[in-house]
Amino acid sequence: MKLRLTLFGALRDADPRGFIELDVPEHSTVAQVREALQHHVHRHAPAISPSLIQRSAFASEDEILHNHRHVPENGELAILPPVSGG
């Protein structure tokens, strides 16, 4: 399935469009998406450090999705680097 990952904060530098599209198997877990994203970023945005991806969380519009969760059926995910509001 095709996933669209919306970028925020320092991860916006990974793609000037503000999102990354990845092809992943149906019912992939967030951990598998993280792995696929590491490969994608390594090839297409090498300036982004792997540890930033490692410390980033994935989320839908409703909640944070931890590593064991499956990707949403609508194929929309946000990648949230470490947060710094306030």
Next chain:
Amino acid sequence: MTDIYTAVVDVVHAPLNPPAALDFVSDPRFGGIATFIGRVRQHNLGRTVTGISYDLFEPLALRIFQSIGERARREVGGPMKLYIAHAKGDLRIGDLAVVIAAATPHRDEAFRACRLAIEAIKHEAPIWKQEHYVDGHSAWSEGCSLCEEHREAELAAVKRDGETRGHQH
């Protein structure tokens, strides 16, 4: 719930509005109002800052503000009104970044609810700060990981080292 107000305010349209926060939480039941106002400051970690930009994942930020409000209500354990608004976009020195107001019957619960809300926003809400420096460079702030395994490690480090090192934002 009408006793918790949450907002993300795009500063292109309007600045944050502390009097609106006081109006929202004011209620004849409440004798104590605690407010926290965060402003853009001129220096950070020894560098001169000219402005900052806030990036937010707005739908999730609003949900998390609401859940923080509900946590504050459980902590207070009685009637409370809470206002949480965070700025989005490009801010200059002195501009308002966040406004929180908590009102309760007495001061202790108001201070506690206000403190809980600002700390939770800093550590849990999907908001990112980019600082712009006088030399023309910009940098995204380090921040707190929302991943469960990294969160646990970071919170343990804070507990071990206190707030004096590595967790000053």
